[in-house]
Amino acid sequence: MNSTPDEELILVDDTGGSAPRHAASWPVLVIDDDEEVHAATRFALAEQPIFGRPLALVHAESAAKARAILAERRDFAVILLDVVMETGDAGLKLVEHIRKTLGMHECRIILRTGQPGYAPELTVFNDYDINDYRTKAELTRTRLITAITAALRSYEQLRTIAENRRGLELIVNGVTHLMEQHALTQFAEGVLTQITALLKLPLDGIVCAQKGSPFDEGDRERLYIVGAAGRLAPLITAPLDTLHEPGIRQAIEQTITSGLHQFGSGYTTLYLRGAEQEGAVFIDTGHALSEADRQLVEVFAANISACFSNLNYMEKLNFAAYHDALTHLSNRSNFIVQLEQALREERGPLVTVLVDIDHFADINDGLGHDVGNELLVAVAARLESAFYGQCRLARIGADVFGLLGDEVLLAPEAMQALFAAPFDVGEHLLPVNVKLGYCRLADGGGNGFMLLKRANIALNRAKKSLSADFDYFSGDMEEHTRWRLDLIRQLKHDFHAEKLVVWYQPQVAIYSGDVVGVEALLRWPDGDGFVQPPSVFVPLAEYSGLIVEIGEWVLSQACHAYRELAQLQESRIRIAVNISMPQFRAGNLTERVAALLGSQRVPPSALELEITESVAMDEPKTVIAALEGLRALGVSIAIDDFGTGYSSLAQLRALPIDRLKIDRAFIDEIRDGRGGLFAETIISLGQKLGLRLTAEGVETPEQAGFLRALGCSEAQGYFYARPMPLSELKVWLAARQRV
Known part of the structure; x- marks a missing residue:
């Protein structure tokens, strides 16, 4: 079924539920390599009873320490587990250890992470029975308590099912031959075989029937044949009223109506009753049973009634294990x-x-x-x-x-x-x-x-x-998927190994030729001279969530570069950095940018953040709120690759932006002799909206002259300079100043 939003699951008091099994505390294992997370968890859950019982927190600061604790005790009801600890997959490896090696199937696991890029694949949730997954930013006190409450309820349900299964196993062991198979018809066959063996009768002319259809839970009154032997065997699963032997039919009906065994001169009918189930076994004995045989079959009936009751429950458990509770389809x-x-x-x-x-x-x-x-x-x-x-x-x-x-x-x-x-x-x-x-x-x-x-x-x-x-x-799909996963894995490795670099491309005032800014551009060299195209690895970084961490790093590198470049330039220079949608979703973008600018001693006015139209339109409320905060801080905002998206004029006016960057595709039209109509339109639009303009991909003097004539103030592209490492950029700037 659909899950209910966290905000609606305030279940802590839940006094309408079943009473706790005992008053002992709930053991909860908290595994995280961040001591602040442990402290916050202690504070959030302090003196917070759930279902009338306190929580007993046990803390581990790493996956290795958690393994040592679990080697000593395995009674934890809930495990709060950080995904990323000693390694990027330490948390998931620990989950596999808990489920597969330790066999802890009843305890509930809630994954937490501060790095959304390490979110597990969907199949991991199914394969390792993970109860919940949250980023640490999402887990407010209320949501944490809600998640633990839901997990404890699930834990108690699983414990109840496990205990019922253990009870059923005891009954199964007591009547082994009847319960070798759990299907109802096989159970009935076992009953008939045992009775004929007890009474030394031929396996013929006996019927086991139950009240209610074995296939339709709504049909509870009609009698159905669930077991039969000899000449009657073809009638298994048929309604009893289709049996053309009125004596057998009447005997079974009378037995179930009276709720008593029937001992006739030529037959015996045993009454079976489970917790929610009634049935009867008709035996064609051919003669009246002796007192000894009557006592024997009465004891037998009492034993198989217990099996009958638990079998019905087990059938329901089996159905629940292999069917979807909402639609009743297979799961x-x-x-x-x-x-x-x-x-x-x-x-x-x-x-x-x-x-x-x-x-x-x-x-x-x-x-x-x-x-x-x-x-x-x-x-x-x-x-x-x-x-x-x-x-x-x-x-x-x-x-x-x-x-x-x-x-x-x-x-x-x-x-x-x-x-x-x-x-x-x-x-x-x-x-x-x-x-x-x-x-x-x-x-x-x-x-x-x-x-x-x-x-x-x-x-x-x-x-x-x-x-x-x-x-x-097709086979190439799997190859492509494997390639993507391998590339993401390599990207994560190289990023943490500090192999990624930031290059910078100058932005020039078209009228004067002065350098007024630089754009920070992420590059991924492979060590053999090949540079992986950003159009390939940036979408993969966004897909995996790694872009949040990479984006923070690029911003930090750009601030460091600004401080070094400011010493070479007499006039002030700005630095432009791209921001992705996952960075907005991570929350607190304004606060994080402000903290970084403060720690690096970079004035907010020196930073320009670039977003694409698709980012601006994807989640406008989230984006606009963050952009307004950034502009209030003093940071300027630019729309990158403008003209390639689908934003309307009304949407554009609603965005708190300062600059439009004209996509290189429209600049190429100028070179190709198509007149630059789109570039002209964007420049005119930007001027009427009071926005500054930068043209991207300028590669020829003709393009620069055309843009200057239209009133575009700034440009970047190979005509001015290619992207370059910071060391080369400093040499390039110094050379320009000597001219």
Whole structure:
């Protein structure tokens, strides 16, 4: 089901829940390499009872210390774990140790990180049963208590299930032969076999029936045959009223109605009752049972009634373990099992499809999680209606469904047509668009997990595509994904190994030729003379979240460069630095910039922060609030690559900016003889809005002259200077001053 926002989960008092098992404290292990985090956690959770019991915090300052603690005790209800400690993956390796090596499956794990770039892949949450993931900035006191409360509730539920399972195992051991298999029909078969062995009867003419359908929980009154032997065996799972032997049928009905064993002259009917289940076993004895045999089967019936009760509970547990609680479809684990079976059988042109609901989060945010849940149920119902009996269906994740079936039946055109009609959800009629990821079983990689993974790769490609809503997996996709992951891994390594560098490109006043600023540009050399293109690695840094840390470092390097350049320039110079969307999302951007300027003794007026149009339009409220704070600080703001985005004039006017940087594509038009119409339009627009203008990518005297004639005040590009390391820039500036 959909999760509820943190702000709404204030569950600490929750006195309406079940009473605590005992008054002892909740043991909580806090693992973090930052002592301030430990102190903040102690303060936030001090004297804070949850479900009537205090928290007992145990602290570890590293993953290694946590391993030592866990070697001594494993009774922790909740573990608060930092993702990044001794190494970038120390936290996740510890999670694997906890789950796989120590076998601690009931304790709940909440991941925390101060570096969003180390967010685990979605599959990690499923594979290692992680309860929650939060950045440290998100975990206010209320949200921390809320997260721990939810984790403790989950822990108690898992403990209850585990204890019930242990109780069931004791019963199973007591009647081993009856409970070798847990399916209801196999249980019934075991009952019939045991009875015939006890009474030395042939395995024929006996029936085990129960009240209520084994397949439909809503059908609780009708009697169904769940076990039969000999000539009656074909009737298993059929309703009892289809049995054409009225004597057997009446005997079973009378036994369940009376709730008592029936001992006739030629038959015996035993009454079985579990906690929520009734049943009866009809035995064609051919004669009246002796007193000794009656006592024997009565004791036997008492024992199998206990099994019957717990079997029913176990069937429900089994269903819960392999089915989605909201839609009642198979869950991800069950779907992988079904994929494995299909791969073994190798029949027909089968394909697995992942169906992702477009913009599902917007429905949750705009209409509420209840409406989101209703939509998921409606989608599941439509899929079942269309494919029941022909395909395997599952809910894989929050808004992702899985299908396994014939490739023709599940063709993209058929799937898109299925979602063409809107969904009637409560008071809303919701149109739904879906993205589809396909993987043929022949391309599945040999096991269910790999097949699902490859379908997910295709789904991710489809979600990024601008031309199609579906994609099929192919081998080059996996290679590309592996290449991306390898490049991200190498980028993280080289950044922390201080192999990345910042180069600087001068910005020149077109009229005078004076250097008025420099733009800081990130570069990633590989040691062999090759410089990785920023257009390749910057998006990967943003995708992985590493850009936040890199961005802070670039800003620090730029401030250091300003101090050195200021000594060479008589006139004041500014330094421009690009800011990405993840840096805005990280929060407190104004405060972080102010602290850095203060520590580096750089005046705010010397710094210009550049953002692209797409960043400005992505989350306008977040961006505008931060930009207003930065401008109030004295920092100037520029829109980089202006003209390549989709901002409207109204949106542009709402942004607190000082400068437009004309994208090099429009400057190239001047060189190519196309007149520079777009550059002229942008310059005119900027002048009317009172904004300063800088042209990027100026490479010829003709371009510079054209821009000067239009009134563009500043430019940068190869015509003036290429980007260069700080040491070369200082030599270049000194040479210009000597001329």
